[in-house]
Amino acid sequence: MFRIDRNLTADDLDKALRADVAEGLSARPKRLPPKWFYDERGSALFEEITALPEYYPTRAERAILELRADAVAESADAEALIELGSGSGIKTRLLLEAMGDHGRLNRFVPVDVSGDFLASSARRVADDHPGLDVHAVVGDFEEHLGLLPVASAGERRLLAVLGSTIGNQEPGPRAAFLRDVRGVLGHGDSLLLGVDLVKDAARLVAAYDDAQGITAAFNRNVLNVINHKLGADFDPAAFDHLARWNAEREWIEMRLRSRTDQRVRIAGLGLEVDFAAGEEMLTEISAKFRREGLAAELDAAGFDLVHWWTDPDGDFALALASVR
Numbered sequence: 001m002f003r004i005d006r007n008l009t010a011d012d013l014d015k016a017l018r019a020d021v022a023e024g025l026s027a028r029p030k031r032l033p034p035k036w037f038y039d040e041r042g043s044a045l046f047e048e049i050t051a052l053p054e055y056y057p058t059r060a061e062r063a064i065l066e067l068r069a070d071a072v073a074e075s076a077d078a079e080a081l082i083e084l085g086s087g088s089g090i091k092t093r094l095l096l097e098a099m100g101d102h103g104r105l106n107r108f109v110p111v112d113v114s115g116d117f118l119a120s121s122a123r124r125v126a127d128d129h130p131g132l133d134v135h136a137v138v139g140d141f142e143e144h145l146g147l148l149p150v151a152s153a154g155e156r157r158l159l160a161v162l163g164s165t166i167g168n169q170e171p172g173p174r175a176a177f178l179r180d181v182r183g184v185l186g187h188g189d190s191l192l193l194g195v196d197l198v199k200d201a202a203r204l205v206a207a208y209d210d211a212q213g214i215t216a217a218f219n220r221n222v223l224n225v226i227n228h229k230l231g232a233d234f235d236p237a238a239f240d241h242l243a244r245w246n247a248e249r250e251w252i253e254m255r256l257r258s259r260t261d262q263r264v265r266i267a268g269l270g271l272e273v274d275f276a277a278g279e280e281m282l283t284e285i286s287a288k289f290r291r292e293g294l295a296a297e298l299d300a301a302g303f304d305l306v307h308w309w310t311d312p313d314g315d316f317a318l319a320l321a322s323v324r
């Protein structure tokens with residue numbers, strides 16, 4: 001069975017982009033949310049990034065799931081998998097297969113902002129898993145958690161946020177998000193988080209500043225999106241890609257630095273924005289975690305950390321938490 005709830009329209013996304021660009025380019029310092037990297041070209045670039053030798057997180061997380069998906073399924077003992085983001089890749093398949101083998105899985109709820117991507121990927125899951133109720137939800141999971149399908153009586157759910165997605169949130173919003181997740185889950189439900197771990201700064205920076213320049217192109221793509229969607233005249237080549245390790249906050253910062261004094265016009269907003277030579281604009285943070293720190297964050301949100309699995313090199317972790 002396949003069905004899809006559409007809580008975000010193209011008009012909603014356009015309004016959100018307008019608001020984020022107007023606010024972010026008027027801020028001091030300037031910033032843009034990372035979710036606007038992902039048009040068709042941005043998504044393709046990110047797929048290239050995941051295969052780069054410098055970019056270990058995707059491989060490390062998959063390695064954990066290849067070893068531990070059965071343990072996740074057994075511990076969560078869930079009948080429904082809710083996945084915030086993704087919904088089509090090998091990591092999702094590993095979880096679905098393990099939960100199916102465990103004998104309890106009967107429903108899959110993938111959530112993503114891209115309706116077209118979600119519809120096609122969720123249909124493939126439905127085709128590959130006859131008898132599984134695939135209930136896709138188009139929405140921004142930072143805003144639409146309350147619109148997730150209601151659990152059936154006695155249904156145990158596993159909610160998964162993989163790929164260290166929560167690392168893109170600063171501590172305050174991340175704490176609010178975890179509380180919101182706790183609010184939609186009930187007794188017996190579980191939360192599965194994929195998180196990148198603190199490690200040598202040189203390796204971290206290399207993962208976000210690869211030798212081939214793919215990540216640089218991905219970072220600049222946010223300017224292409226604004227050009228296309230809002231009629232702006234950004235010259236992406238006039239901005240340098242930067243990746244820095246913030247040791248105090250233990251996160252990677254991706255920035256775009258203006259090479260010259262320049263003025264950018266965003267016709268769709270009736271806005272002109274000046275950049276000084278050397279001025280930097282924040283486009284993404286990617287927080288890295290330690291076990292004790294994440295356990296404390298989960299505890300504050302109403303979860304107990306029950307399992308912590310890492311890849312053989314200790315680069316990445318899967319954290320399974322139960323609702324308290």
